[in-house]
Amino acid sequence: MTEFVIFTGFEPFGIPRPPTNPSWEAVKQLAGKKIEVKGQDNSIKEIIFDTEEIPVEYGPILNKVPEFHQNTDKTYKYYIHVGRGHDHQISIETLAHKKGYYLRDNVNQLPDGGICPAYDIEEIKTEVDVKCLVEHLCNQKGWKEICQSDDAGRYLCEYTFYISLCENFKKSNPGKVLFVHVPSENRPYSIDQLSQILEDIGVWVAENY
Numbered sequence: 058m059t060e061f062v063i064f065t066g067f068e069p070f071g072i073p074r075p076p077t078n079p080s081w082e083a084v085k086q087l088a089g090k091k092i093e094v095k096g097q098d099n100s101i102k103e104i105i106f107d108t109e110e111i112p113v114e115y116g117p118i119l120n121k122v123p124e125f126h127q128n129t130d131k132t133y134k135y136y137i138h139v140g141r142g143h144d145h146q147i148s149i150e151t152l153a154h155k156k157g158y159y160l161r162d163n164v165n166q167l168p169d170g171g172i173c174p175a176y177d178i179e180e181i182k183t184e185v186d187v188k189c190l191v192e193h194l195c196n197q198k199g200w201k202e203i204c205q206s207d208d209a210g211r212y213l214c215e216y217t218f219y220i221s222l223c224e225n226f227k228k229s230n231p232g233k234v235l236f237v238h239v240p241s242e243n244r245p246y247s248i249d250q251l252s253q254i255l256e257d258i259g260v261w262v263a264e265n266y
Contacts, residue, residue, distance in 0.1 A: 058103070060102055060103070061133045062104055062107065062262075063109065063125050064138075065084065065111045065125075066085065067214075068113055069113075070213075079239055079248060083139065084139050085110070086252040090105070092260060097264070097265065106256075114213075122224065123220065135259065135262050135266075136225065136232060137235045137258060138214070140237075140238055140239070141239060141241065142214075142238025142239060147202060147204070147251075148205075149237050150214075150237070151182055151183055152182050153222055154179065155180070156172045156173075158212065158215075173219060176219075176220075176223040178223055185235055188205055190261055191205050194258070215236075218234070235258065235262065237255065
């Protein structure tokens with residue numbers, strides 16, 4: 058049995074614009090990885106990681122993220138979106154909102170009224186048990202500075218998370234959606250370490266759902 062995981066990372070953003078974004082630098086190392094995991098029923102399944110860099114722009118994100126959920130060539134079961142967050146911590150988000158997007162994107166645009174124009178859900182939560190995931194990463198894998206968060210920032214990160222959660226909610230056989238905020242390189246983790254943490258997240262989700 059084979060299941061597919063899509064990881065997304067963002068292009069660089071900010072003023073001045075940095076040359077790289079740690080979210081994409083960590084995510085792109087996972088491209089094409091194949092890992093055997095044991096599912097909840099003790100059966101062995103193979104998971105395959107796909108990766109894609111996505112823009113820091115509201116308009117394209119509104120079109121791009123649904124494509125991952127509506128892909129007819131390959132059905133993803135797990136959607137793990139990654140963005141740059143605060144230094145010295147990794148935050149795994151639990152909640153996303155329809156409204157409140159007042160920070161301009163890379164092309165100086167905002168959604169009208171700061172509101173995502175699609176979907177009727179005011180706020181939506183991931184169905185992944187993030188508390189258990191954080192405990193696994195810290196206690197079993199030995200990673201530190203990882204926490205659960207209910208504030209994804211009301212920018213492109215939360216916008217992406219909201220759209221992906223809403224698209225997933227619409228499906229008769231939904232998958233699992235997560236958003237992970239990673240710090241800048243070497244604050245405290247290298248890009249290789251961040252990539253390993255993301256791999257550990259993907260494996261844990263596949264093993265438990």
